[in-house]
Amino acid sequence: MPTLISKIPPLSTLVNQDEQIELRARAAREHRATALAHPNIAFIKYWGNIDHLQRLPANPSLSMNLADLYTVTSVTFEMGLNQDVLSINGTQVTGPGLTRVTASLNLIRTETGLNRAARVESESNFPVGSGIASSAAAFAALSVAGAAAAGLALTEAELSRLARRGSGSACRSVPAGYCQWLAGNDQTSVATSLAGPDHWNLRDLVVIVSQEHKSVGSTGGHQIADTSSLQPARVAGAESRLAACRQALLARDLATMGPVIEEDTIIMHAVMMSGHPPLYYWHPATMAVIQATQQWRREELPVYFTIDAGPNVHLICEAEHAPAVEAAARRIAGVQDVLISGAGGPARLIEF
Numbered sequence: 576m577p578t579l580i581s582k583i584p585p586l587s588t589l590v591n592q593d594e595q596i597e598l599r600a601r602a603a604r605e606h607r608a609t610a611l612a613h614p615n616i617a618f619i620k621y622w623g624n625i626d627h628l629q630r631l632p633a634n635p636s637l638s639m640n641l642a643d644l645y646t647v648t649s650v651t652f653e654m655g656l657n658q659d660v661l662s663i664n665g666t667q668v669t670g671p672g673l674t675r676v677t678a679s680l681n682l683i684r685t686e687t688g689l690n691r692a693a694r695v696e697s698e699s700n701f702p703v704g705s706g707i708a709s710s711a712a713a714f715a716a717l718s719v720a721g722a723a724a725a726g727l728a729l730t731e732a733e734l735s736r737l738a739r740r741g742s743g744s745a746c747r748s749v750p751a752g753y754c755q756w757l758a759g760n761d762q763t764s765v766a767t768s769l770a771g772p773d774h775w776n777l778r779d780l781v782v783i784v785s786q787e788h789k790s791v792g793s794t795g796g797h798q799i800a801d802t803s804s805l806q807p808a809r810v811a812g813a814e815s816r817l818a819a820c821r822q823a824l825l826a827r828d829l830a831t832m833g834p835v836i837e838e839d840t841i842i843m844h845a846v847m848m849s850g851h852p853p854l855y856y857w858h859p860a861t862m863a864v865i866q867a868t869q870q871w872r873r874e875e876l877p878v879y880f881t882i883d884a885g886p887n888v889h890l891i892c893e894a895e896h897a898p899a900v901e902a903a904a905r906r907i908a909g910v911q912d913v914l915i916s917g918a919g920g921p922a923r924l925i926e927f
């Protein structure tokens with residue numbers, strides 16, 4: 576039975592650093608810690624690696640943490656446990672899911688010399704298959720809780736690196752608010768915050784058109800990105816799109832940022848669709864939402880779309896326009912639900 580989420584107090588995007596230090600000290604004593612992290616939506620996308628094992632991205636990316644959605648993960652290094660045990664939303668997980676978590680915990684164990692297996696419990700307050708990259712929040716929370724439970728005092732950059740090794744985009748869920756992840760080597764390819772959650776009243780409206788589990792996930796997708804002849808062009812232009820997006824973000828200029836994030840999305844999906852094998856993530860309703868977005872803009876509703884590795888569409892607008900966008904999105908045939916979130920804080924330890 577899921578038990579963690581029900582105990583979470585109302586969240587603030589602000590984090591008390593003294594409390595974090597105290598929680599870290601207690602975690603080191605008890606070999607147990609619980610952390611919370613938000614998923615993030617990329618405005619400039621990461622797609623393709625130059626090193627798959629270390630998850631070193633082909634290009635830099637930029638994202639916003641999603642305050643209203645989160646994953647809570649608790650890690651206990653237990654004496655007498657033979658191997659890591661993982662439960663997600665109350666269900667025990669073995670096989671590739673467990674192997675991936677064990678690989679992240681091994682990085683921590685190697686660093687500390689700790690020779691204990693861990694019990695990991697993880698729960699999210701958003702549905703699987705909802706178009707939210709659940710692995711980003713999951714590996715950010717696992718890294719923060721795992722490092723603390725092992726008594727490892729890591730900097731934000733070191734935690735971001737650890738999270739990246741579990742799931743690339745997870746490194747962007749470690750710092751607060753709007754984050755940039757630079758390409759680089761294993762030490763330098765980490766995410767940093769460009770602006771805190773209170774910088775801009777942006778909203779992400781996740782328009783759910785399908786909850787089906789996708790057949791090729793992002794780990795597999797990154798591995799075939801180079802089979803598209805469009806990938807070199809996408810990578811070559813990523814830096815300048817990121818610079819334009821960053822400048823508009825810092826100036827809170829959605830009219831400039833919106834077209835850049837739409838272009839970046841379409842280029843990534845063109846790479847996906849033209850690879851071998853091709854990845855067609857869109858459904859007919861995905862296209863209907865794209866076309867509706869263009870129509871809403873003609874009607875003076877400022878809203879822009881972005882789409883991750885799936886059929887669901889993220890609509891980005893300022894908070895004052897969110898109710899109108901939500902109502903309009905819900906009227907489109909094939910739309911099942913709309914989840915709404917503002918910008919979120921960093922991954923952090925929580926009291927348990």
Ligand code: PMV
Pocket residue numbers: 616617619620621622636708710711742743744745793794797882883884
């Ligand atoms: O971190 P991954 O391996 O789940 O890859 C994320 C890929 C996209 O969501 C499509 C883009 C991004 O930058 O988040």
